[in-house]
Amino acid sequence: MKQFAELFMNLDRTNKTNAKVELxxxxxxxxxxxxxxxxxxxxxxxxxxxxxxxTMVKEWAALEANIPMWLFQESYHSVGDLxxxxxxxxxxxxxxASDKSLTEWFYYxxxxxxxxxxxxxDHIVQAWMQLSQHETFVFNxxxxxxxxxxxxxxxxxxxxxxxxxxxxxxIAHRVMGQWxxxxxxxxxxxxxxxxxxxxxxxxxxxxxxxIEGDVSDLGDPNDWFAEWKWDGIRSQIIYxxxxxxxxxxxxxxxxxxxxxxxxxxxxxxxxxxxxxEIVSYLDDKPMSFNVLQTRIGRKNxxxxxxxxxxxxxxxYDILEANGVDLRGLTxxxxxxxxxxxxxxxxxxxxxNLSPLIDFKEWPVLHELHALSRQNIAEGFMIKRKGSTYQxxxxxxxxxxxxxxxxxxxxxxxxxxxxxxxxxxxFTDYTxxxxxxxxxxxxxxxxxxxxxxxxxxxxxxxxxxxxxxxxGPVRTVKPELVFEIGFEGINESSRHKSxxxxxxxxxxxxxxxxxxxxxxxxxxxxxxxxxxx
Amino acid sequence: MERKSDKWHAFNIFTFMPAQPLxxxxxxxxxxxxxxxxxxxxxxxxxxxxxxxHSDHARWGSKHYLSHKDSxxxxxxxxxxxxxxxxVEYGEKxxxxxxxxxxxxAGHIIGSAQVRVEYKGEVWVxxxxxxxxxxxxxxxxxxxxxxxxxxxxxFGLPIYKWQPQQEVMTEIDHWWAxxxxxxxxxxxxxxxxxKMQRILKNIQxxxxxxxxxxxxxxLNERLRQAGFDLPELTLVTKETDRKLFKGSLVLAxxxxxxxxxxxxxxxxxxxxxxxxMALRGAKNRRAVDQGFxxxxxxxxxxxxxxxxxxxxxxxxxxxxxxxxxxxxLNENGIEAGEVNTMYGNEDESEEEEAxxxxxxxxx
Numbered sequence: 016m017k018q019f020a021e022l023f024m025n026l027d028r029t030n031k032t033n034a035k036v037e038l039x040x041x042x043x044x045x046x047x048x049x050x051x052x053x054x055x056x057x058x059x060x061x062x063x064x065x066x067x068x069x070t071m072v073k074e075w076a077a078l079e080a081n082i083p084m085w086l087f088q089e090s091y092h093s094v095g096d097l098x099x100x101x102x103x104x105x106x107x108x109x110x111x112a113s114d115k116s117l118t119e120w121f122y123y124x125x126x127x128x129x130x131x132x133x134x135x136x137d138h139i140v141q142a143w144m145q146l147s148q149h150e151t152f153v154f155n156x157x158x159x160x161x162x163x164x165x166x167x168x169x170x171x172x173x174x175x176x177x178x179x180x181x182x183x184x185x186i187a188h189r190v191m192g193q194w195x196x197x198x199x200x201x202x203x204x205x206x207x208x209x210x211x212x213x214x215x216x217x218x219x220x221x222x223x224x225x226i227e228g229d230v231s232d233l234g235d236p237n238d239w240f241a242e243w244k245w246d247g248i249r250s251q252i253i254y255x256x257x258x259x260x261x262x263x264x265x266x267x268x269x270x271x272x273x274x275x276x277x278x279x280x281x282x283x284x285x286x287x288x289x290x291x292e293i294v295s296y297l298d299d300k301p302m303s304f305n306v307l308q309t310r311i312g313r314k315n316x317x318x319x320x321x322x323x324x325x326x327x328x329x330x331y332d333i334l335e336a337n338g339v340d341l342r343g344l345t346x347x348x349x350x351x352x353x354x355x356x357x358x359x360x361x362x363x364x365x366x367n368l369s370p371l372i373d374f375k376e377w378p379v380l381h382e383l384h385a386l387s388r389q390n391i392a393e394g395f396m397i398k399r400k401g402s403t404y405q406x407x408x409x410x411x412x413x414x415x416x417x418x419x420x421x422x423x424x425x426x427x428x429x430x431x432x433x434x435x436x437x438x439x440x441f442t443d444y445t446x447x448x449x450x451x452x453x454x455x456x457x458x459x460x461x462x463x464x465x466x467x468x469x470x471x472x473x474x475x476x477x478x479x480x481x482x483x484x485x486g487p488v489r490t491v492k493p494e495l496v497f498e499i500g501f502e503g504i505n506e507s508s509r510h511k512s513x514x515x516x517x518x519x520x521x522x523x524x525x526x527x528x529x530x531x532x533x534x535x536x537x538x539x540x541x542x543x544x545x546x547x
Numbered sequence: 548m549e550r551k552s553d554k555w556h557a558f559n560i561f562t563f564m565p566a567q568p569l570x571x572x573x574x575x576x577x578x579x580x581x582x583x584x585x586x587x588x589x590x591x592x593x594x595x596x597x598x599x600x601h602s603d604h605a606r607w608g609s610k611h612y613l614s615h616k617d618s619x620x621x622x623x624x625x626x627x628x629x630x631x632x633x634x635v636e637y638g639e640k641x642x643x644x645x646x647x648x649x650x651x652x653a654g655h656i657i658g659s660a661q662v663r664v665e666y667k668g669e670v671w672v673x674x675x676x677x678x679x680x681x682x683x684x685x686x687x688x689x690x691x692x693x694x695x696x697x698x699x700x701x702f703g704l705p706i707y708k709w710q711p712q713q714e715v716m717t718e719i720d721h722w723w724a725x726x727x728x729x730x731x732x733x734x735x736x737x738x739x740x741x742k743m744q745r746i747l748k749n750i751q752x753x754x755x756x757x758x759x760x761x762x763x764x765x766l767n768e769r770l771r772q773a774g775f776d777l778p779e780l781t782l783v784t785k786e787t788d789r790k791l792f793k794g795s796l797v798l799a800x801x802x803x804x805x806x807x808x809x810x811x812x813x814x815x816x817x818x819x820x821x822x823x824m825a826l827r828g829a830k831n832r833r834a835v836d837q838g839f840x841x842x843x844x845x846x847x848x849x850x851x852x853x854x855x856x857x858x859x860x861x862x863x864x865x866x867x868x869x870x871x872x873x874x875x876l877n878e879n880g881i882e883a884g885e886v887n888t889m890y891g892n893e894d895e896s897e898e899e900e901a902x903x904x905x906x907x908x909x910x
Contacts, residue, residue, distance in 0.1 A: 027827060027831065028830065028831070028836070028837075029836075030831070030834060080705060082705050083878065085874075086704075086705060086871065086875060089704065089868075089871050090704050090705060090706045093704055093706065093826075094706055094826055094828070095828055096827070096828070099826070099827055100706060103705075103706035103707075103708070103825065103826075104705055104706055107708065433828075439823070439826065439828060439829055440832070484870075
């Protein structure tokens with residue numbers, strides 16, 4: 016555990032990518048195979064659930080620290096991270112030093128699900144007593160935390176590739192898909208030469224970079240495909256060994272969530288992998304993401320939901336045909352393969368192709384770009400005809416050319432301290448627009464979009480302009496105006512304003528505007544009318 | 548939340564104390580009406596008693612100042628050579644208009660004091676900023692029994708528990724030694740007044756030459772001239788040969804990490820000494836390579852110890868986690884109220900120092 020806790024703290028401390036890769040590489044070179052596998056489990060977001068109730072854990076920690084619950088909560092608000100808060104509050108009398116390995120701790124935690132609450136309490140408190148402050152923090156992360164320490168899957172893959180001297184594309188593929196550290200070994204998962212033993216395993220997605228400068232800088236338009244950028248769920252559909260798998264980009268196996276697409280198991284030949292977008296779709300038209308959102312996250316898809324928010328798959332790439340990896344072919348060759356498969360398929364609206372935009376000159380594309388919202392698209396994807404299908408976000412061959420977000424000018428009215436890197440700074444803001452009655456109505460929360468310097472200035476303002484305190488939330492003098500951008504807008508009965516916006520973020524600080532000059536709720540409702 | 552505001556009203560100075568409390572929180576200072584004297588005023592006044600020389604407590608423009616004698620060199624450096632300043636020893640009594648005052652060690656920085664105020668048998672103590680651990684430079688804190696204790700609460704949350712100073716100093720020693728082995732400079736940031744003297748008195752000085760930023764150099768020289776036992780530092784100037792920084796220790800105020808000044812030490816490791824380094828968030832936000840948890844303020848256990856040892860029946864909680872700490876005291880049977888002050892802005896004053904530093908460099 017010491018070794019892993021040290022790795023964790025060191026990773027957390029640096030924000031230099033190369034240093035992080037080096038730290039992980041050193042870990043992968045020195046840790047035991049078992050520990051490596053568990054570390055990989057954590058870094059790729061596969062931490063098993065140990066069925067502990069966070070509220071209970073808080074209570075147990077407060078009890079150990081001998082403080083009332085309200086003081087625990089205040090501490091938590093200041094620290095911003097539950098596992099860290101507990102590690103700081105527990106008395107520092109490490110009585111039974113332990114040298115359990117990371118793996119042993121996972122087996123220790125694995126006993127929790129079968130226990131009564133009382134046994135869970137004893138089990139966890141026992142562990143706390145054996146660990147130093149840093150180790151307690153990491154242990155709490157294993158127990159119930161998320162591992163947000165700025166280590167993306169790409170970095171883990173790079174470190175692992177360097178440590179094992181294997182091609183990073185191969186490693187990226189091996190760590191994807193469904194695997195459980197309990198039924199595999201590091202050897203089998205990462206070092207095994209026999210590939211494709213796992214039928215469900217998807218390919219790493221190739222991701223686009225936002226276009227820089229003007230699209231015409233890309234050179235000869237004949238070298239490029241353009242497609243609408245759909246506002247749906249990026250997905251890979253896999254048919255292998257007579258079984259269908261649907262993966263979404265968050266690396267979630269979501270086959271059951273899209274029954275409409277199950278007919279593809281009758282259509283696709285064995286050994287097919289398609290890349291595309293799942294969108295809500297009626298007749299031959301995509302619908303707004305708002306519709307799709309009504310069924311994401313639902314456990315049971317009722318008949319009503321399926322009727323109101325049907326989906327279709329808009330395919331734009333093929334990565335495997337007849338069991339052969341096609342990623343090395345050019346975009347143009349893969350498109351031809353894809354069209355061939357689609358041509359013979361039934362139900363062509365539900366399994367559809369993302370159409371290629373017909374353009375010979377960049378100005379034509381410019382004109383069409385302005386019509387993106389009407390086409391329920393977020394802009395264009397521009398793909399080089401001669402490009403292979405790569406791993407992760409790479410510059411040069413795939414570009415996304417997004418439309419500007421919708422935006423309004425809004426007033427900062429509530430603030431809350433951030434967490435993690437931004438603990439102790441007010442960084443979580445709530446924004447309001449003017450209602451009909453001349454009062455400010457909150458409509459969006461936003462966390463990002465300001466530079467560190469601006470965050471400092473806003474924090475300075477907030478600390479001197481607090482009107483009221485509600486737990487961690489501060490009501491602030493309504494003075495600062497920000498331009499808030501968002502991707503979509505929808506009606507919502509859960510919000511006071513009656514609307515909900517999607518992906519709100521701060522576009523810029525309107526230092527030139529006074530609060531009275533901010534936009535109105537009426538204005539927001541007008542946007543809703545247009546993009547409903 | 549309702550509850551908090553109720554509490555605040557309950558301890559409003561007009562209802563909490565008898566008609567004329569000995570010390571009042573006027574929004575300008577901690578004020579003694581009978582003596583017509585102010586403690587740490589943040590506007591110019593006639594008579595200012597200064598707990599310590601940090602710029603959020605010792606402000607410019609008052610007619611007469613009174614402080615502990617060890618604060619004198621810095622007060623004159625910061626507020627002007629020609630200020631009217633009377634100094635006293637710890638424990639030395641002085642009477643203003645029948646009110647007996649005395650200063651007692653606060654252990655925060657050199658010359659820092661708690662102000663004991665006695666009138667007609669009632670004793671108040673305004674403690675300024677303080678810590679209980681002996682830092683081997685400032686005279687260590689001494690508890691003073693009183694009826695009413697005014698305490699800071701900068702780190703008034705149970706998450707703040709300092710390690711013993713020697714452990715932190717050993718961490719600094721190791722960090723420096725490792726950087727030296729890697730051929731890097733060790734740039735160590737911390738408040739120039741307090742933290743830096745504490746570091747110089749407690750780490751192993753591995754080299755003869757210790758480099759310093761102008762803000763720290765100037766202070767150190769002034770303290771040395773005043774007879775304090777501190778090592779001589781070497782001022783970093785434009786002319787200093789950059790090759791000399793390799794493996795060396797460079798002391799700097801906290802504001803330099805975003806400046807171009809720091810680039811000359813490349814390659815370097817950046818360390819920061821502060822109580823705030825106890826939190827990962829704060830550490831990561833500063834983007835330092837190494838955070839050292841070292842504070843000149845009391846941590847949670849010592850804060851509670853200080854309150855207990857004062858034997859005060861009433862406690863006023865100033866700058867820091869005022870509402871939280873006063874609620875804690877109230878729930879533990881000690882009457883407490885929170886007070887808004889303008890103390891606790893050391894960060895900002897450090898930034899001013901860095902600006903002033905440009906003048907030092909041209910000396």
